[in-house]
Amino acid sequence: xxxxxxxxxxxxxxxVAARHLSFKLAAHELHVTPAAVGQQVKALEARxxxxxxxxxxxxxxxxxxxxxxxxxxxxxxxxxxxxxxxxKPAGAVLLQLGVHGSFDLRRxxxxxxxxxxxxxxxxxxxxxxxxxxxxGKVDLLIARGLGHHPGYRCERINEGSGLGDWLIAPExxxxxxxxxxxxxxxxxxxxxxxxxxxxxxxxxxxxx
DNA sequence: GTCCCTCTGGGACTGCTTCT
DNA sequence: AGAAGCAGTCCCAGAGGGAC
Numbered sequence: 001x002x003x004x005x006x007x008x009x010x011x012x013x014x015x016v017a018a019r020h021l022s023f024k025l026a027a028h029e030l031h032v033t034p035a036a037v038g039q040q041v042k043a044l045e046a047r048x049x050x051x052x053x054x055x056x057x058x059x060x061x062x063x064x065x066x067x068x069x070x071x072x073x074x075x076x077x078x079x080x081x082x083x084x085x086x087x088k089p090a091g092a093v094l095l096q097l098g099v100h101g102s103f104d105l106r107r108x109x110x111x112x113x114x115x116x117x118x119x120x121x122x123x124x125x126x127x128x129x130x131x132x133x134x135x136g137k138v139d140l141l142i143a144r145g146l147g148h149h150p151g152y153r154c155e156r157i158n159e160g161s162g163l164g165d166w167l168i169a170p171e172x173x174x175x176x177x178x179x180x181x182x183x184x185x186x187x188x189x190x191x192x193x194x195x196x197x198x199x200x201x202x203x204x205x206x207x208x
Numbered sequence: 209g210t211c212c213c214t215c216t217g218g219g220a221c222t223g224c225t226t227c228t
Numbered sequence: 229a230g231a232a233g234c235a236g237t238c239c240c241a242g243a244g245g246g247a248c
Contacts (some may be wrong), residue, residue: 009237
């Protein structure tokens with residue numbers, strides 16, 4: 001069977017730009033310039049013969065065609081990501097976690113995570129910050145004092161503590177299975193673990 | 209002046225085709 | 229099978245337009 005497909009790079013540019021409704025933010029996520037994203041989208045529109053965005057002043061708006069197209073394309077990319085992660089042998093999926101310098105890794109009980117998720121290879125880089133995340137040196141980041149950042153999904157780790165540790169992942173990969181697994185693992189940790197960094201760790205031993 | 213998108217020209221890279 | 233040439237693609241920098 002032969003598939004009639006538009007360029008996948010152009011589809012990806014469309015998907016990200018549609019999520020952000022901004023070429024600039026899309027470019028930030030894809031690590032290219034806004035001009036590159038704009039060209040990809042324009043080329044896609046030309047190829048399809050359908051206008052996907054309405055260009056307003058300082059704002060992108062999805063046309064009806066774009067709105068109809070986006071969920072299908074997003075679902076397609078999600079399926080590809082899922083299929084790829086299922087295809088890889090155990091441990092072949094490498095999740096690179098960046099952690100700010102004052103974070104106590106013993107809070108995370110990483111050895112237990114590795115034991116529970118043998119299919120995910122976990123590598124920790126400390127210290128690491130947003131710079132490492134933007135450069136792609138890490139896949140997700142535990143950062144302090146970075147509540148919101150365009151193009152990235154930011155979630156509080158220690159909810160209600162009043163202290164500022166955040167889990168940050170690029171919007172485009174925030175729903176990847178391995179990142180979802182780690183996020184769920186983090187949420188399932190006991191509250192004392194999540195707060196231990198700021199009280200002083202009382203976990204026995206270092207298993208990280 | 210600032211912000212965001214578009215356009216243009218050019219360099220770098222990729223992949224296909226042809227030749228040995 | 230491997231090397232070389234070439235065309236197409238991709239992306240960037242910089243300039244410009246338009247609205248605030």
